[in-house]
Amino acid sequence: MNRTWLVLSLAIAAPLAAQSTGAIAGRVTDDSTKHAIGGALIWVDGGRQGATTDTGGAYRVRDVRAGWHRVRAARIGYRSVILDSVFVRSGETATLDFALAPQALTIDSIVVRGEVDQVLNPLATADVQAITGNEIRRLPVTTVAEAVALSAGTVGESYRGGRIGESAFVLDGLGVKNQLDASTNTLGIQVPTEILTEASLVTNAFSARYGQALSGIINVVTRDAGDHWSGRAAYEGDRPMPQADDHGLDRAVFTADGPLGRGIGFVGVLNAQGQIDGDPVSAPAPTDPHDPRTAEPWILPHNGAERLDAAGKLIIPVTQQNTIRLFGLRSAAQQYLFDPAFKYDETFAPATRTVGNLYSAHWQHTAAPQAVHPFGADVRVGYFNQDFIRGQTTNTPGDLVGAFSGQSLHFLDEGLARAKDTVAAMNALPGYTPPALSANSPWGVPAFFLSNGSRGELAWNRYRELRFQGDFTLAAGPTTDFNFGGEFEQQHVETFQRVDAYVPVAAVKDSVPPPTASDFRPQSAALYGETQMQIEDIALTIGLRYDQFDPRNTTVGQRFGARRTISPRFAMSTVLHGATFVASWGHFAQAPDFQYLVNSAFDDTTRTGRFRQGNPDLGFETATQYEFSVRGRPSEQTSLRVNAFVKRLDGLVASVPLSVNPDSAIFGNTDFGTVKGVELILERELRDWWGARISYTLQDAQATSTNPFLLLNNFTIDQQGDTIRSARVQFPLDYDRRHALTVVLQARVPDDLGPRIFGSRVFGGVEAAVIGRYDSGLPYSKTNLAGDSILGLPNSQRLPSQTQIDMLLRRSISLLGWRGGVYLDVRNLLNAANIEAVRRDVGSPFPSSGELQTMATNAYNANPQPIPYESPRYRAWADLNHDGYISGQAELMPLYLAAAKDFTQPIFQFGPPRLFRLGVELEF
């Protein structure tokens, strides 16, 4: 099997292993007698790691770094065997059996290609869907999130129907989570795929070593340096494309790795990206001839985005068994945020900036090859911080290349927000002016569009975490391991929020929420113990995890102490008739987002209040999941895996009303629900030019609340129009995607195929990858026309299904002795206009004609006065009688109607359009 061309593997994980490492295990036998050979030496990568077989011929090498390795088996009197290119995945045990031929004389080893069957290994009990860094380069995906999204059971960043934020990120074994606002914000750091060995998604029975997640672990392993300097420089963008397909993308990547001397290795990656339109959509263009976009390309203004990710890693071997790894990653992302109300006055539209840093040190101790009771240790210290701000900018950095400026956005009154000065913020914040109805729209009329001032939102938060983590492995024999360890996190939460910042809080009584701020230092800790043992063909994994967190939040003048929970986990697997059967059960717990411990002010379109009381007494959110999994090989080249799972969620954060006033609601651990699903994954390894992977997910996810801001027991209107208070029934979760089908096809044209042009076979060596997706619609809630009451139960309606085809064509080139490549990456090849959201009152992205008429009429009635010639609102084409006034219903209403149509023009209701990336790369 050509593993370079392996598509997404069905990885077989050993939950005992540290998630940045795997293990190699197997038996050594006499090739002629088939008897076990005891005392044989197994060396990995020239002897840095290894093991000795027991009397039964069994061995196990632990803490093997994920990636490619060379494994040698040797015993005096036998001809040694070297297995080349053995790929070990993080968290997996690669099973390698050796058959040594008796040989009286010492002669060279036999070098064969290592074959690891990932499917039938009974030591795997976790659901791991992994993709290597090399595979990512050969698929039309760019980021870790996009790569992980190819996994079954994934909807964006929701896994197995869970909410956003029910996952944890593990980088080289170190847990990283934005515990402040994971459910509503990004992690703040983005690992460039160029530094990856592999990325994987673990959705079940993950090791007791990991907490802080209910639905999945995203496990990322970065690569170590090679033994000689190499690198890659690449640029991709859509500049050469025609106007309609040019969305202003530029991306450059530089990566290099190599030795620094004394065995020290270095890996560095720089990723810079700019997009003039950070969120391009496939929404239909307007048709009104007076709309400037009918003549201009469909690209959103004030929506530019840029990001810069820089990562570096030092690998410092201390002794044969001890290695130190230092890792640093800084991500800075900023984006202008398109706001339809400021479409014609971009100056006052909001923007956001997020900066994240991760620095870690890792000491790894691996057992010596001859150790009788191998002991491994991983001790890590990590510092993570995320700094987020959203508001009105004070500068507009000039573009360096495309939308990439390389400069930081600055925000109005950022200093006040960082100072968390809620006393000063009771006044109108300096520099903020109230928005007025814009005169710059094509329609001129005072309606819908804003100018002169921003919405007055200023939100800032910072989350910092210092984490200590120790993981230890003690072998009780070739078939039994015992893992134990723990972690401690000192966290620091700071938040500030002000809305309507141009108004003093006391100026308009009860209409402006007061500023909110918080500053507290939670502490979290965990201990775990876990064992895995193999008895014949049965493998057992038993683990127990203890978690606690103490918010130490004195914002409300009262402390509630630490919350604690115990999470047992159990898995059993065996091989029956050529198939591996796995049953697992686990209890999972995560601390709630710390943002729900403090007060929150926000906009709510269904008018269920604009304020939530923080609850410093929140406890753990929990889940209990059991699963049955069967995997096997229908043929030598294919594998099939079927997972059936049930996950019960409890204690999820929701809003609980304290009175009839929706602004009195408080966050509470009150939501519960159930996710049930079946996942089928069929894979054909890439052989004979082509490979394929097909995954299908059938899922049903329900709970009593869809997000923390949704009021439990909210008032709803039944089909007869009566207002009722809904019962505590479960309804579909926001990410309840019933059917999801993902097909990945890969092919490679042999080098000697195709016509020869100018002495070169143009099509020879061309690689192609196609990803096809079909996803049934996500649920949404329908409201009455006023938008203030939900009709029926929440999420009782469904969006249309979505389809998308992505394609990547790549051709390696060698010119003047230099290696490189060119590629064409096309997302949404067929330019499908996928509907991702609808107006909740009409169930369509477009407003009804009646709603448009109502909006226009209301706006006209509010401002029926004539528009004089000198007014910036005057539009000559609308002055039908040319008397210097646009006046009366006959002249004004068409403008109000056009403005209403323009304002409600669907944009983000549609998914991305066809996006091109033309790329060129050089390797050195």
Add this chain to the structure above:
Amino acid sequence: MAIHSVVRRVAILGALIGALSCEHTQPFSNPGYESTTPLQPGNPAQLTYNPGADVRPSWLPDGSAFLYTQEQTDITERDRCLVVMPKTGGGITRTICAADDFAHDTLNDLESAAVNTAARMAYVRTSMLAGIGRAGPDHAAMVLGSYGTPVPGTVLHVLPYPSPSGQGVDMASDLSWVGPSALVYLGEQVTYPAVCAGCVTVDTVRSGVEIDRIDLNGTISVVVDTGFPTSASVVGGDTLYYTLTNSGTIHRRILSTAADTVVFDYGLPATDVSAVRGRLAVVVLGQLHVLSLSPFADQTLTTPHPGQIIAHPALDPAGHLIVAEVSDSTALSNLWLWTVP
């Protein structure tokens, strides 16, 4: 691999990037909709059609545009804001309103703006809480800001105030800069007589009582306190032209010497004067005159329509354009533009 080789290859990649560096498509931008000419050409040409009042124009020092006070008819309390219109007429390019009326329950008025060459801008601000039975403003003041950021500005002096002359000054108008740090203006008294016997509705009558000077430190001194001045206009920082109640005389006073002379006497009441070097725009019984001082000549300009009344002319720094209020029986004025050879 040697560093120079790496650099060379990266340079070639840079060249490739350069080859691809055609310009990106840009998002749409606002094309701008304002006209730059009057609706109907002519001399005079009607500049504004506002259903509300457009009053008290004043030119920017470079003559590129003028400010005036526009009654906002599209908001309930009908605030009066300063707006900027280019000298060619057409659409207004900027609107300056009071920025702290968060509750939208106050009638705010910004008027009599004066901008100097250092882009300092002085104006009179009044505000009145909307409500029944209120006649005069709740707050009034002369305010100093910059042309770039005129609001909220800093208060130069609160109105009304007791003048050093002993008279009470309720309001100020015709602000003119005299040097970089002082202003001369017309001090007025304001009365609110009932429109008719027994009427609740009252009129607002502003009568000039004196011409005062205020330094930017807030010190007020009296310049003219006789004859009940009706208008004031400063030229060159040291020459004041002014008119008096029920008088056709146009007075010139050298501020540094207090020397006062009569430039011309129309024989009929002259109510407004606007001066630039060597030329005056004067309103005499509602008619607009241009008075050239060297050589001396008086020219009566055309009134747009019979019966209309012209007021508060503003002569541009070059002395060729006059913007003035024109009102008829509705008493709501629009601005017209005269071009003078």
